[in-house]
Amino acid sequence: MRLRYMELRNYRKFREARIEFPDGVVAIVGNNGTGKTTILEAVTWALFGNASSVVRDNKEGVVSFGASPGDECSVVLEFDLGEDSYRLARNMKVKSLKTDASLEVNGKLLATGDTEVTNAIVDRLGMDHQAFFVSVFTKQKDLNALANLRPAERKALVLRMLRVDSLDRVIKAIDADANNAKKEAEGVSVSLRDANGNDKIGSLKEEERAAADSLKRIVDGSSKLLADKKAAAEKSRMTRGLWEAEEERYRQDVALERRQTGARAGLQAMHESLGKLEKEVGELQALRGSLPDLEAKEKEYQNARSAAERHAALREAFLKRQRLEEELAAKKAELESLRAEAEQAAKEMSGLPDIEASLATVEATLNETRELMSSISAQAGVAEAEAGRLRAEIARSKQKADEIIKLGEDSNCPTCQRRMGEQFTDLLRRYQEEQKAFEEGAVLQDEVRKGLMEQRSRSEQRRDALEARRSKLLSQSRLKASLEERLRRSQQSLSRTQERADALQKDLDSLGPVEYDSKAHDAAKRRAAELEPSHLALNRAMTKMERLPLALEEKDKMAIAVASEEEALRTASQERRALGFDMKALLTLKKEHEEARQNEERLAQEIIRAEGEQRRLASEIDSLRKRAADLEMLRSRQAYLKTELETLSRLSQVMKGFKENVISRIVPTLSDVSSDLLSQLTEGRYGGMRLDDNYQMWLYDQGEEFRLERFSGGEVDLANLCLRLAISRMIMERSGNQMNFLVLDEIFGSQDQSRKRSILETLGQLQKQFRQILLITHIDDVKDNVSAVLRVQEKEDGSSTAVLED
Template sequence: MQINSIELENFRRYKEEIIEFPTGLIGIVGRNGVGKSTLVEALAWCLYGSDAARTKQDEIKRSQAKEREKCRVIIELTFESDALKIERILSGKNFTPSANLYLNGNPNPHVSGTKAVTDYITHRTKMDYVAFITSIFARQKDLDGLTGMTGATRRKTILRLLRIDQIEDAIKMIKEDSKQNELQIQQIEKYVKDVSILEKELQNMQTQVQIRQKSITINQKKVNILKKSLEEHEHRFSILEEKYVKHQEINTKIEGLKGLIQGHNQEKITLTKKLDESLEAKKVLNKLKPKLDKFEKIKKIKVELDSLELKFTEKSSLEDQLKNCKNKISDMQTKISSFHESIKSYGNLDSKINLMNEELRKLEDDLNNQKQQQNQIDSKIFEKASRKNELNAELIEIQELGDKSECPKCKRPLEDTVEKLVGIITQNIQSITKEIDSFTKEQEIILKHTDNVGKQITLKKQEREEIENQIQIKNNLLTKIGENTKILESYQDEEKTIQNNLFNFKGINYDKAKHEEIKSEFQKLEKIYQNSIALNEHVKQIDILNSQVDLVGKDIDTSTKQLHSKNTELTTINFNETEYQKVKGKKYEANIEHQTNRENLIKEEQELLQVKDQIQQQENTIKEEKQKQDEIKKIQSTLQELSTLKKLMIDFKSDLMVRIKPQLAAKTSSLLKQITNGRYTSVDFDDDFTLKINDEGINHNIKRFSGGETDLVNLCLRIAISEELSQRSGGSGTQIIILDEIFGSQDERRKASILQALHELTSKFRQILLITHVEDVKDALPYVLNITENPDNTVSIEEEGTLPIPIE
């Protein structure tokens, strides 16, 4: 694999950058925290998606980028004989991911979708994200960690780097599967039943079926005989039942006719009595005629007087309303005048409130200025205090470690410069302390002035609030004047309306005494009139009652003839009640016997069905038990296969461990010999991968050597691991290695040796990316990507050197 270019758009702190990568040794240089390692993250994220991101998805996009702008990484690389272009994007406010992969310059995507692209890269390189980043990326802290670990931890870490731990995981999974299979057999055996016992129970059930079938056949014949006997009794009973029904129908009609005749007779008596009462009412009505004529005359006079009384009452009510309205008009005029007087007493409040607001604005501006000064001083004090704390921490660390401590900036040993550095730090602390004291005094003066201005503002606000209350009262009075003026106008309109209504009642003459006399006489005659109405109703009924009496007499004659006819018909039926009840009893007994035997037969048939169901269930149970036995045999076979597989995996791991150590030692030795110019020629490992370095023919533990030499050996080991992984990945491997800050403990001579070795390693690795903050190594690199920070918090990349012609 060879990286040809990376294009970044709004990724982390990169706004828009296009970086070309040649073959050979490439330096990525910039101060700590500027975004050098972000390039490695961008490479991995473009290839493998969200698994490679060190933060949540919504934090990948540059924070200053607009919502409509995309976060995008495009990588062009050569893998084996193919040219790949991978594009991964985050879009919109929800950071929606998308990805495309183009092959050999084809404008149409070869693969689309985030998961599809990741799966394609994983399949093509034969490495997932963890394997890829492990094989190409090495950091200084990882190099230091290998020798500082305990033997067991170091062995585990190297096996993980070499991905041999996956074999142990596979063995563990085989053990877990075996345990689960054993538990499954135990669980099945816990509920297994004896099939021979179940089959014997099945035979007993089948015998019961045969016995019950014979019993059902006998009972079926008995039920058929009883059914025939029941049908004979039912036929005889049906003949008698027909006579019984007809006999009952005639009897019912005879009783109905008797009741009807009796009712007609009673009705005739009632009608005759009503007719006599109506004739008597006619006589009384003729005597009352003179008084009824007088009632009509009095009634007419009363109606006229009632109308006059109503108008007189309405006129009196209007006069009272007019008087009340005049009083309300007078009261409202007095009220409005008092409001006008109250408004005059407040004077010109608008000019007062404007003057007060201007004074308050000046005081608040003064207060805000003082607070801004105070915030600026607080910020300066905090900044100085933070710097003082940092210097104190550095001073304590240097005093504790002495000449063995490292420089806070370059991380090199201080040795004989400790006292000089302590003096400089102490002077800086004293200088900062004086500055903090000066800022504190200035802060106290501002606080006093701020407190005084705050009190003045409080007093002015109280005065303004009092004036605002007066303005509110004045406005309320003006509102009330408007409201009451409208009410006054409505009262005046009401007065005019009442006066117009009174004009319509002019000239009314009403005699109350005469009205009372007429009402008294009307009440006496009205009782006679009401009585006459009832008498008239009786008189109207005379002709109707005569007709009804004649009709009832005819109905009595007709019903009497019908009663005689029905009595004659009843004697011709020849119905015997005793014979009917006897036959009915025999039919009932036959029906009970037949029903009882039929129910017993149904019960036996149901019991037979239940036994057959039990047989089916038993057969199913036997089948299930045989399946359980087969399943146990199958699981036992699987257990045997897992046992064989576990032995093979253990043997494979042992064989791999025997072969991997010499290979890893040989690669590490070759690199070490090359970097040290033959000073150290070989290394070896014990069982815990503890490094033994050959010095003048004798193997020594790595702890015997200096920190720089230790880091150098660890670097060679880490590169050897990457080379081993690259070769074991299949195909042509990645042929890329990225080294992050590997010069931490090396002197200038060692740096030069490492750089020379890296130049020579380009024959084994197509591209070596060297990430460092050490500026003076740039001159030794043929091609450098210089990363710098911009004022807007973005970062830029400058290319230094000449791009070599790519190797095809």
């Protein structure tokens, strides 16, 4: 893998950056915190997205501080892998944190989508983000871990970096599968035996044979039940026909009995109605003889009532004229009062002056006075502020003069830093003149303010007088308006009252004089009351006499109906005697039918029970067969699990042996590669290095072997760097891809200048294995020993920029 170009936008400290990656050893130089490591983190983010080991904290931390919600955080990465050219773009919305990506190979789109692109990268590189980090990135903390750990811990770290520990997970998974298979086989074995240890399949087959025998017996008995039920059904049908025929005769007998009962009841009611009609006709014929006396009294009653009604009309006219005269007198008195009130209001209004003109003049003068007061207040405020400013200038001038006096004539000027000398006296004199001028100006402003305040006081007195005058005029204006309203209402009331008085007089004139005699009126009412009972008796008699013709007609019709009903009763009695129904015969036939029906139903229930038992036994047999089949499957599963357990046990032994074989080959390989690198970096001073079986490091010094702890910190860091580079090379070779790409992050540690130069020269030699080596460091003097320098600097706004230096 070889990086060619990367473009950043709103990624951590880089608001916008475009970076080209040359071949060779490229030093990424800058102060701590400027974003050197961020450049390589952007490479891994573009490749693998928001994996937990890629982003430091969370997705929000990837976005530049200050990016607006509508922006995007994006990284575009161009690189070569093998013979192919890749262009990878990954972006994330600032607001929603939704990530998208696209991958092009040789100009053709290969994949789109966040997860899809990551999977394609993993497939092409042959490693995931964890393997990529371990194989490509080497940090100082990794070297420190290799140096500070005990041999057993160092062994675990190296195996984890080489991902050999994944074999432990595989072995553990195989052992877990074997254990699960063993437990399941034991469970299946228990399921195949009952509580007494007997074989469940044999017991089920025995139960199936017993159920089949019971089913055969029930099927044979069902044939006889069907024949018995058929005979019982025929008998039930025959008895039912006889019973239903007798039921029909019973219904006819009941109907005839009802006709007899109805005829008797109707005949009795008709005889009662006929008697009442005969009595009513006799009473009406007697009443017809008393009508002449009642008719004579009716004429006298009508005359007395007419006289009472005439006197009542005269009384109403008399009372109406009396009310009109009283109301007319009241209206005339009201007219006199209203005329007096109107004259009084007009008189009071005539004594008031011209208020509107005076009020307008006072209002205008009052507004002018208020505006003048506002202007005076503003001018006084300006004068007061100016006096304060001048006195502040006096204080500042005095402070400067005091500083000059305190410094003395031989000191330097605090402004120009030159010796004051003769300027000392001139400065003091200028400050005194300046203070005097400021003081005179302040006194003048105080006098101006004092004059303005006196003028304001006079204006306030004038304002108060005008407001009092205005208040008085407003009171007079309200009084005038009130008087005008009183006069208007009085005139309106006077007009309405006069109209009502004229109308009353007109009504009296049209009514004319009325003569009413109350005694004659009372006598007429008494006579009409005395004759009213005779009047009512006549009305009742006339009403009853209207009933006489109808009563005679109803009496004749009722006599005919009685004769007809007596004939109907005789006919119904004859028909019932001819029918000759016997209740005992009906009950006997009904009992015979019920017995036949119950026998039929009993046989039907027995057949249903037999059919249900057949279905139950058939279902039981089916269930027993299914349970036996399930147990047969369990028996097959048991055999399979035994075979699976044997296979997994053998596989576990094979994987454990494979792990030991891999580990046994790791130590010699790492020792050879690390030893070659150490010899190159030390220019042959050390003959190489070796890892023992406990991953303890040994160095060859002048032909002798010594433990790593014997040497200084620089040699220790150098040895650990060689071991770390050897681990990276092994991971790359195992992935099947030639990465040609290595990142070293702050690896110099405690190395002296000579050793740093030696490391850089060796890194140059490593270009045979690694076409690009990116060296992250804050040490600026490495630039003379590298192929190119990528300088990272922080701008004033807190963002960073990366510039490739020639």
